[in-house]
Amino acid sequence: MDFRPSSAQQMLVATAREVLRKECPPELVQRLALDPRGFDDTLWRRLAELGWPGLLIPPEHGGSGGSLLDVILLVEEIGRAGLPGPFVTSAVAGTTAVLAAAEADARRRLLPALATGERLVTLAVLESSASFDVDAVALAGAVPGRLTGSKLFVPDAHVAHDAIVAVREQGDVSLLLLPLDRAGLARLPLDTMSGEKLFELTLDGVAVSADDRLGRAGEGRRPLAAALTAGALARTAEMVGAAQRVLELAVEHARTRVQGGRPIGGHQAIQHACADLVRDVDAARGLLYAAAWRVAEGLAAEADVAMAKAYAGEACLAVARRGHQIFGAIGYCEEHPLHLLHKRIHAASLDFGDTPLHLETVARAIGLA
Amino acid sequence: MDFGRSPDEEAFADEVRRFLAEHPPERFPLDGVDAGYGSGAHSHAFMRALGERGWLAMCWPEAFGGQARPMFLKLVLLEELALAGAPFGPLAGSWQTADAIIAYGTERLRRELLPAIARGEATFWQGYSEPDAGSDLLALTTEAKRDGEHWIIRGHKIWSSHAGVSTHGLVFTRTSREARRSRGFSMFVVPSTTPGMDIRPIRSLTGDIYHYEVFLDEVRVPADLMLGPEGEGFVALLNGLDSDRFWGRFYKAPALLRVLRRLVDYANTTVVAGAPLARDPVVRRRLAAMAAEIAALRLLFYRAACLLRDGAPITYETAVAKVYADETGQKLARLGLELLGPWGVLRRGSRAARLDGDIAHAYLTSLGHTIAGGTAEVLRTTVAVRGLGLPAEPKAR
Numbered sequence A: 001m002d003f004r005p006s007s008a009q010q011m012l013v014a015t016a017r018e019v020l021r022k023e024c025p026p027e028l029v030q031r032l033a034l035d036p037r038g039f040d041d042t043l044w045r046r047l048a049e050l051g052w053p054g055l056l057i058p059p060e061h062g063g064s065g066g067s068l069l070d071v072i073l074l075v076e077e078i079g080r081a082g083l084p085g086p087f088v089t090s091a092v093a094g095t096t097a098v099l100a101a102a103e104a105d106a107r108r109r110l111l112p113a114l115a116t117g118e119r120l121v122t123l124a125v126l127e128s129s130a131s132f133d134v135d136a137v138a139l140a141g142a143v144p145g146r147l148t149g150s151k152l153f154v155p156d157a158h159v160a161h162d163a164i165v166a167v168r169e170q171g172d173v174s175l176l177l178l179p180l181d182r183a184g185l186a187r188l189p190l191d192t193m194s195g196e197k198l199f200e201l202t203l204d205g206v207a208v209s210a211d212d213r214l215g216r217a218g219e220g221r222r223p224l225a226a227a228l229t230a231g232a233l234a235r236t237a238e239m240v241g242a243a244q245r246v247l248e249l250a251v252e253h254a255r256t257r258v259q260g261g262r263p264i265g266g267h268q269a270i271q272h273a274c275a276d277l278v279r280d281v282d283a284a285r286g287l288l289y290a291a292a293w294r295v296a297e298g299l300a301a302e303a304d305v306a307m308a309k310a311y312a313g314e315a316c317l318a319v320a321r322r323g324h325q326i327f328g329a330i331g332y333c334e335e336h337p338l339h340l341l342h343k344r345i346h347a348a349s350l351d352f353g354d355t356p357l358h359l360e361t362v363a364r365a366i367g368l369a
Numbered sequence B: 001m002d003f004g005r006s007p008d009e010e011a012f013a014d015e016v017r018r019f020l021a022e023h024p025p026e027r028f029p030l031d032g033v034d035a036g037y038g039s040g041a042h043s044h045a046f047m048r049a050l051g052e053r054g055w056l057a058m059c060w061p062e063a064f065g066g067q068a069r070p071m072f073l074k075l076v077l078l079e080e081l082a083l084a085g086a087p088f089g090p091l092a093g094s095w096q097t098a099d100a101i102i103a104y105g106t107e108r109l110r111r112e113l114l115p116a117i118a119r120g121e122a123t124f125w126q127g128y129s130e131p132d133a134g135s136d137l138l139a140l141t142t143e144a145k146r147d148g149e150h151w152i153i154r155g156h157k158i159w160s161s162h163a164g165v166s167t168h169g170l171v172f173t174r175t176s177r178e179a180r181r182s183r184g185f186s187m188f189v190v191p192s193t194t195p196g197m198d199i200r201p202i203r204s205l206t207g208d209i210y211h212y213e214v215f216l217d218e219v220r221v222p223a224d225l226m227l228g229p230e231g232e233g234f235v236a237l238l239n240g241l242d243s244d245r246f247w248g249r250f251y252k253a254p255a256l257l258r259v260l261r262r263l264v265d266y267a268n269t270t271v272v273a274g275a276p277l278a279r280d281p282v283v284r285r286r287l288a289a290m291a292a293e294i295a296a297l298r299l300l301f302y303r304a305a306c307l308l309r310d311g312a313p314i315t316y317e318t319a320v321a322k323v324y325a326d327e328t329g330q331k332l333a334r335l336g337l338e339l340l341g342p343w344g345v346l347r348r349g350s351r352a353a354r355l356d357g358d359i360a361h362a363y364l365t366s367l368g369h370t371i372a373g374g375t376a377e378v379l380r381t382t383v384a385v386r387g388l389g390l391p392a393e394p395k396a397r
């Protein structure tokens, strides 16, 4: 066993931390959350220059051929900075779906622009059942034909160029890659408490042809599962990073906020709360790394990913809530970074499968009948 | 990063599993009760069997009769033993005492005690706590006075686990009064049969004998049974605490996994109102959440293990792991009792007992774990002050 990141990984993390410290300060995060578009083109181009969107993409298609573990370390820093937006959506989940589903010519067509960050894709999976269970996909897709229905909670659809839409074809799941400006498609914004940009995607007789397929008919289950796994781990990394930030802020506050003549961190009640933050963050991070390592090594990891996501969902949310208590009133105001970290953790805990869904996977893995 | 076992570790795990198949743990006679930490009951016979395989000394330097094998093999051994429910209660204490003797023991301790530890014959009780010295260990009053080539110990120890069935006590005493409150303490390795020691059992809430109270009346101990430099015993004790917390709890995660597996089996085979308990969504979620907690716990310990192996600084990692181990154990035992309902409280051997009454035993023993070896409160303070740099509370004195 070895918990140390490789030197290349250490470099990636150090660069990410430095770049995000300079170019994604809390004020920007705050502004993006309140702004309806909430996307900073300059910052995205900067991240693209660093090669981040191409991390998962093989070198022959313009990426750097990193592993999911590398990506997870990077997303942890993104979560720590509170940077919202399409990285997880497009560069992790969307890209994973393309990598897993697309055939040779589609790979050549799509991957280079995804690697440079010029093209953004989102995933349109959820429907009114709000379930990330692949079996819950119900939108009927006849190809060629017309699609009518709606997809819910589609992230970053306003800045994405295409949506990977999961549809049901004769009992199986297929994936379609639809340009978001196609006639009959509408993106209706949902107003989230976290400031994350989510949409309902309505499809009103959208014409689809065989050219829109991502992978073969009825073979969407495996690539979709791969994308959901990558997305679940990335969202877990975001939670761990955000919880780490809450821990750092809370400890700093406990050291410097003086009441009754001494720092509040000199009181055991606050000390013990801080000790629990450390426990929660460290424990969640351990499960995250171990699961990402298994995926990166190509080992069976379904239960590990589920445990990591379910655990972080509870533990990191507990960190955020305890953080609020340690901060007192200042943490309640909009200007303070705490609430956005908290809301982001909450949003991440729901995305790519909520705690009950992942616990059910674990329940089966431990042998419950 | 690497979260798997190395081929050597995997091969060793196979070897341990074969040993356990050939020597079923339940066949070994027991000398002392299972205190629920995960290391099972106290069995000299089992310790001797481990000694015969050469596993007790395998990581010691060759000059001390060991084979200088990597520390992680000890983790493999502990994990496999705990998963099998083997009675290796004294093992962690023996290893730690051996490590201290190798690091700073006298010639005599090295010559006499190390081989006895390697054979699984010598086992140790800790004589630290006293009636008025618990969390504040420095309040202890047991004293040792020099008398030529001997020290003479007078005092009163309490809560000494397995003192009545272990061969030697590690008796922590005051040997001088110094300006610094933490100076002037020394540790002795005292054979349990030394005249003047009165070792009296205390019955625990489980109904078993586990703790002992030890009265030391003019106990004469040869000077070369002092462990570590005179007067520096507390420093040595503090330095040992991180590894104490680590080795004293490392096997908790695999032991809890064993309990969880039994509960899963129970839920699958127990029908309530026409359906297996395992179909109850609340039961499923709670057992699954426990599986995640146990996996997280295991990784916290492995992270600390990597730091220990690499000689990296440890400030809070073992303290966090210990508290988490103890509280996770309490949570699992509580869940187990709930699943078993009225059967949960039936003791081993009772008519109609389920899972051998083990869950009730686990529940009761787990209550002591957040007290023993540093209370959860004291350790949280350690995490905050030593790990996070928060200001220490003013001392009362």
Ligand SMILES: Cc1cc2nc3c(=O)[nH]c(=O)nc-3n(C[C@H](O)[C@H](O)[C@H](O)COP(=O)(O)OP(=O)(O)OC[C@H]3O[C@@H](n4cnc5c(N)ncnc54)[C@H](O)[C@@H]3O)c2cc1C
Pocket (backbone or CB within 6 Å): A268, B125, B126, B127, B128, B129, B130, B133, B134, B135, B136, B158, B159, B160, B161, B368, B369, B371, B372, B373, B374, B375, B376, B377, B378, B381
């Ligand atoms: C199962 C078990 C096995 C044990 N085995 C051994 C053994 O083998 N050898 C041995 O020497 N001892 C042993 N002990 C004793 C153990 O070391 C002590 O119980 C422990 O140090 C706590 O001391 P105490 O019980 O006197 O509690 P106290 O120190 O009186 O504590 C009582 C309560 O006050 C809290 N408290 C105390 N000080 C502080 C503080 N500064 N800040 C905040 N809260 C505080 C504690 O957290 C606890 O909740 C064992 C105990 C148990 C339960």
